[in-house]
Amino acid sequence: MTNADVAYLLHDGKNEIREIEPVINRKASAREQLTALFNDKKQAIEANIQATVEERNSILAQLQNIYDTAIGQIDQDRSNAQVDKTASLNLQTIHDLDVHPIKKPDAEKTINDDLARVTALVQNYRKVSDRNKADALKL
Incomplete structure (x- = not known):
């Protein structure tokens, strides 16, 4: 192998590295899942006619707090495992949240x-x- 071959491989390798685009979708996917469940749960709570306005507002405030905290934590998470754990725990928490009139x-x-x-x-x-x-x- 000659110096020219090495230079070509180096140049070619650098070009291939430049073409690599990281796929950043783990956090986006987690946010989408949380947002979808948040919106569904919010609609269900607002539709609960057995609860008083105060009871609904209280649970809606809890829901908003859980959602905001989860989104903030996902933004801070640095690994896929952390994002998955944050999403999983908060999806379950939101799912379990309910109005008890x-x-x-x-x-x-x-x-x-x-x-x-x-x-x-x-x-x-x-x-x-x-x-x-x-x-x-x-x-």
């Missing part, structure tokens, strides 16, 4: 309990005819 179901239970109590009182009241009882229960 308390106020409306409690109110409905109270109303139903009161209705059952009043219905029992009306039905057991002996001084009123069955027809009057039926009319009273229609209201």
Whole structure:
């Protein structure tokens, strides 16, 4: 092999190295997955009519915080393994996040309990005819 051959191989090798373009898609893919799940979860929370506005807003704030933290961490991650771990943990956290309505179901239970109590009182009241009882229960 001559010096000219070595020079040619070196030049050719440098050109091949210049043509290499790193594929940067691990972080982008993780961001896309998180964003898609974030948007789906946000819509589901907003559509939950059993929760009060305050309950929905509280869980939406938690969701936004988890999402923002995850995206920030992915930006800081330096290896594919770190990106995968961050994405996996936060995807699961977002998936598991849910509204647990308390106020409306409690109110409905109270109303139903009161209705059952009043219905029992009306039905057991002996001084009123069955027809009057039926009319009273229609209201």
